[in-house]
Amino acid sequence: MLEPLQEPFMQRALAEVVLVGVAGGALGCWVVFYGLSYAAESLAHSLFPGLVAAAIAGVPLLLGATPAIVVAALAIALAARIAGVSREAAVAVVVTTMFGLGVLLALSPQSPPGVEALLFGDVFGVTDADLLTATGLVVVVLVGLRLLHGRLLVAGFDRGTARSLGVSPAFADAALLVLLAAGIVVAVQGLGNLLVVAVFVGPAATARQLSDRMLPMMVLSATIAALAGVAGLYLSYYAGTAGGASVALTIVAVYLLSLPAGHLRATRRRMLPAAKVTIA
Amino acid sequence: MPAGPLIEAAGLSAGYDSAPAISAVGFSLSAGQTLALLGPNGGGKTTLLRAVLGELRLIEGTLRVRARCGTVPQTERSRLDYPVSALDVATMGTLSRLSWWRRPGRAERRAAAQALDRVGLGPFAEETFGRLSGGQRQRVLIARALVQDAGVLLLDEPFSGLDRPSAEGLEALIGELAGEGRGVVIATHDLEQARACDLVLCINKRQIACGEPEAVLADVEVLEATYGGAIVEIPGVEGRAILPPHHHHH
Numbered sequence: 001m002l003e004p005l006q007e008p009f010m011q012r013a014l015a016e017v018v019l020v021g022v023a024g025g026a027l028g029c030w031v032v033f034y035g036l037s038y039a040a041e042s043l044a045h046s047l048f049p050g051l052v053a054a055a056i057a058g059v060p061l062l063l064g065a066t067p068a069i070v071v072a073a074l075a076i077a078l079a080a081r082i083a084g085v086s087r088e089a090a091v092a093v094v095v096t097t098m099f100g101l102g103v104l105l106a107l108s109p110q111s112p113p114g115v116e117a118l119l120f121g122d123v124f125g126v127t128d129a130d131l132l133t134a135t136g137l138v139v140v141v142l143v144g145l146r147l148l149h150g151r152l153l154v155a156g157f158d159r160g161t162a163r164s165l166g167v168s169p170a171f172a173d174a175a176l177l178v179l180l181a182a183g184i185v186v187a188v189q190g191l192g193n194l195l196v197v198a199v200f201v202g203p204a205a206t207a208r209q210l211s212d213r214m215l216p217m218m219v220l221s222a223t224i225a226a227l228a229g230v231a232g233l234y235l236s237y238y239a240g241t242a243g244g245a246s247v248a249l250t251i252v253a254v255y256l257l258s259l260p261a262g263h264l265r266a267t268r269r270r271m272l273p274a275a276k277v278t279i280a
Numbered sequence: 281m282p283a284g285p286l287i288e289a290a291g292l293s294a295g296y297d298s299a300p301a302i303s304a305v306g307f308s309l310s311a312g313q314t315l316a317l318l319g320p321n322g323g324g325k326t327t328l329l330r331a332v333l334g335e336l337r338l339i340e341g342t343l344r345v346r347a348r349c350g351t352v353p354q355t356e357r358s359r360l361d362y363p364v365s366a367l368d369v370a371t372m373g374t375l376s377r378l379s380w381w382r383r384p385g386r387a388e389r390r391a392a393a394q395a396l397d398r399v400g401l402g403p404f405a406e407e408t409f410g411r412l413s414g415g416q417r418q419r420v421l422i423a424r425a426l427v428q429d430a431g432v433l434l435l436d437e438p439f440s441g442l443d444r445p446s447a448e449g450l451e452a453l454i455g456e457l458a459g460e461g462r463g464v465v466i467a468t469h470d471l472e473q474a475r476a477c478d479l480v481l482c483i484n485k486r487q488i489a490c491g492e493p494e495a496v497l498a499d500v501e502v503l504e505a506t507y508g509g510a511i512v513e514i515p516g517v518e519g520r521a522i523l524p525p526h527h528h529h530h
Contacts, residue, residue, distance in 0.1 A: 033362065147381045154372045158358045164333050164351045166376030212408045214363045
């Protein structure tokens, strides 16, 4: 068990998956309840040209990812304003365009070798600088979630009356998307463009089976994501499988294993007597 | 307690764009009064509630609201799968008083717990909102409005989908809350519930009538104009019952 920990690359990879797990797991609960799973996947794919451009220029991936995600968000907002184009269609068009642009760049002669790491992640290639950046972004995500918790809860519960409770649903949506973008930028290094959505949806869906309150669910989801990340890395180390894919598949396996527990819990609750109103 | 009526509207037109969804609305609600807002689906009841909340642009007329309004939506509009307890929902009422970066603390949760006690749901504070009965959920949302320190309660179809005992219990609670000096506006389809209020405002895109229930509800022409003639007599039931178009009990 301790042997992999002797390797510096493994130490950095473990730190990376724990950071990704904490941010992705906590954010993921909001992603699931706000119905943003498709948006999370789309935002991740939209980063691709930025990541490739950063790789070509030899600069940190974050410098490419950030402008790409801003361009994608603006393009989606603009496309959705075209009459007859639904938001879903706008997202699909923009994401396909951005991803296609990324593929064109990736297949160009200037593209450095190893661009597939951007698609599937390179968790063992994480540097100390990457870890520092990831730590900063995870702190931003967690502080953001802490500050916005009450507002996110209200806007997700009943959008129609949120305003009368002093909460703007549009602000809650925008703030959550910004935090999600930051979380994706952190996670894409380890899990890659195509697999990153796993950490935002899988642990949260697992925690949903096991908890009925938002805060415990977020803590549980973050713990599951971090532990699944560590387990995935061990699997990768001993089985010689790809790091990012091993983490993603472990997350999915944990979700599948949680299904019987969730079913059992739901059955037990149904058997409890229904709550009766007591009117004073 | 503010001087004068809690809500005063005169010649009010309001809507979602330049075309008014409601027009020529005029009424006055004083502290301790209950007002039933009667009208068909799509007749403008929710629009009027939103105008009172200040969420819509007024096109014409005046509207003065002299108290904080707490809205109590239909419970079907809330997420029943949401991971929140009754206490969490009641605590949401404290947010408008807090700076955006502050989370509700112990004092806010204590106020929410007291509001749940007030509506008779103290023992259910930790129950998941979606697992409560329809009547209990409605009470939780009333508690949330009480936490907002609302002088006016705006209830949207509060009796929809409730069985008779739950509806009667809720009616008694609303009466008590009005008795404490609050104004209460109840959007409803139910003529019998409307009869129990101090005032009735009939609306169908425009105001049809407003006044005491004995006068307004006795006028067949008013009811026909409000509901477009879809009025049915139910044998064996005292008085007249309304069968609103396209309305389904859940």
